[in-house]
Amino acid sequence: MHRTKCTEMINGVLAPYFLKKLVADVADQRFSLLLDESTDVSVSKYLGVVMRYFSNTRQTIVSTFLGLVQLEGGDARSIAQALVAFLEKCCLKKEKLLGIGTDNASVMTGNKSGVHQVLKEEYGIKYLVLIRCVCHSLQLAVTHASNDTLPRSVEYLVRETYN
Template structure:
């Protein structure tokens, strides 16, 4: 990449970087200075935080802390990863303490936080003891918003509650019927060929991947003759 970016550089032409060296260059060089620059921005001006928890390959709980701020260099709002925190206590107070300690370690005033965004789980958005409640206790004026996709999913689920429940069960049953059997999938391909239907698989229905409902409905309508 460097050789293509700087074709006129005699120094770059002689650079050779393998996995170990490039890892150090990115993590301890580029990433370090990028993070220092971002930390300086958060010290000087207001920003919002967006957090989400995940589990890595070693089954450790990782909390990603993203900041949203106005970037004067591009005259626009920007999002950037401030840091990732390994947390042992996944409760609201544990996550809140971890974020506070991170800001304190970087000498970023907690009062600079003007907004908070996260998913809608009770740990994050609980009104009595969630992360947002603990944050509001410290910063009463903070603006809080939950996951818009999750909110739309809840609205949609409530809106379709007037429909018979077997409709969603039907989607799940069709999906699992094929996903659990390679023989059924092979037989389905033969039937698709006979009926002249496009050879497409029936996708899986995921409870937490709301767009999967649209995909499986479209697939069933397309494959209806073969089914």
């Protein structure tokens, strides 16, 4: 198959089939989402969504890519609105959303106007749990701790050695 036909097969046949199968596996149980926003080279904003849930058919916790949502804006309300619309499109109930895992960006985790707070207050998901990225938190803690104890050149050397 060439690119056009292959794209149409994926978008028109395979993707709807696997999404329907995923929604059937989730059924009516709770799930969590891992979210990360990104901007591509054309300056379009996207929200990557990964779903975690307990699969009754596999008898294990499953993490799977759910979708890539194009965002109209980069503020918390736009992201929350796009996420809720995407869940409705996928036939997943927002009331079953148990938690979200994000990086530590203020647009996602802000106490007054972050995505987490908007979902809780404006969309009625009262018991939504926020899981902040441990890797980002650890990096911030190490950087802060090393400001007074290590010369900048040592931190730079360690960071660039990894890169």
